[in-house]
Amino acid sequence: MTSLAFAPLRLLGALRALSRREDGTATLDFVIMVPIFVSLFVSSFEVSIFTIRQMMLDRALDLVVRDLRLGTWASVDSDTLKARICERTIGLLPDCSNQLMIEMVPVSSASWATPDPNATCVDRDAEVQPAVAFNPGTENQMVIIRACSMVDPFFPGTGLALSLEENVGDGFPIISTSGFVNEPGTGT
Numbered sequence: 001m002t003s004l005a006f007a008p009l010r011l012l013g014a015l016r017a018l019s020r021r022e023d024g025t026a027t028l029d030f031v032i033m034v035p036i037f038v039s040l041f042v043s044s045f046e047v048s049i050f051t052i053r054q055m056m057l058d059r060a061l062d063l064v065v066r067d068l069r070l071g072t073w074a075s076v077d078s079d080t081l082k083a084r085i086c087e088r089t090i091g092l093l094p095d096c097s098n099q100l101m102i103e104m105v106p107v108s109s110a111s112w113a114t115p116d117p118n119a120t121c122v123d124r125d126a127e128v129q130p131a132v133a134f135n136p137g138t139e140n141q142m143v144i145i146r147a148c149s150m151v152d153p154f155f156p157g158t159g160l161a162l163s164l165e166e167n168v169g170d171g172f173p174i175i176s177t178s179g180f181v182n183e184p185g186t187g188t
Contacts, residue, residue: 042155042158042160043158043159043160046153047160053092056088057085057147057176059088059089060088060089061085061176062178063088064081068145069181069183070183085100093151093174094151098122099122099151100148103119103132103133103146104134104136104143104144105133106136106137107141115133115146119148120132140181142180143180143182146176146178147176147177148175150170150171150173151172153172
């Protein structure tokens with residue numbers, strides 16, 4: 001009976017002795033800090049991949065717009081532009097031909113009304129994709145061209161990837177916009 005009465009005191013004494021020990025404190029710091037640094041590294045890598053993909057889409061669209069503006073193609077359609085943009089992204093946009101949507105909208109010189117600022121992107125859940133305007137315009141007409149590509153995060157499930165995606169697996173949009181004026185006598 002007396003040994004049971006002193007059991008809480010022995011337990012309290014053992015806990016006190018354990019709390020005074022200093023071995024293992026470096027492990028505790030390691031366990032606390034490593035997840036922070038790993039998530040920082042993974043997030044910075046995700047941002048760098050996102051930025052590279054955005055830059056390559058911007059560059060590809062600018063090169064295609066240069067060809068459009070100068071009228072180097074006899075006729076222009078969405079599939080031709082999509083193929084040209086995808087080949088100029090150097091493979092950094094995975095499944096580019098299926099994930100890229102091109103929109104071309106002439107701007108009226110009477111009202112200078114620009115298209116809706118929300119770009120139309122591929123809807124991965126829909127069997128039929130949303131319709132987008134594709135009108136290359138006429139001579140001396142200003143045209144806005146937008147390219148939207150849906151890409152998956154490099155590290156799905158991390159904090160940054162989860163904040164970029166609305167629903168897991170939907171991907172997130174990379175949008176590039178450019179404008180040009182059709183030259184007189186061009187093929188468009």
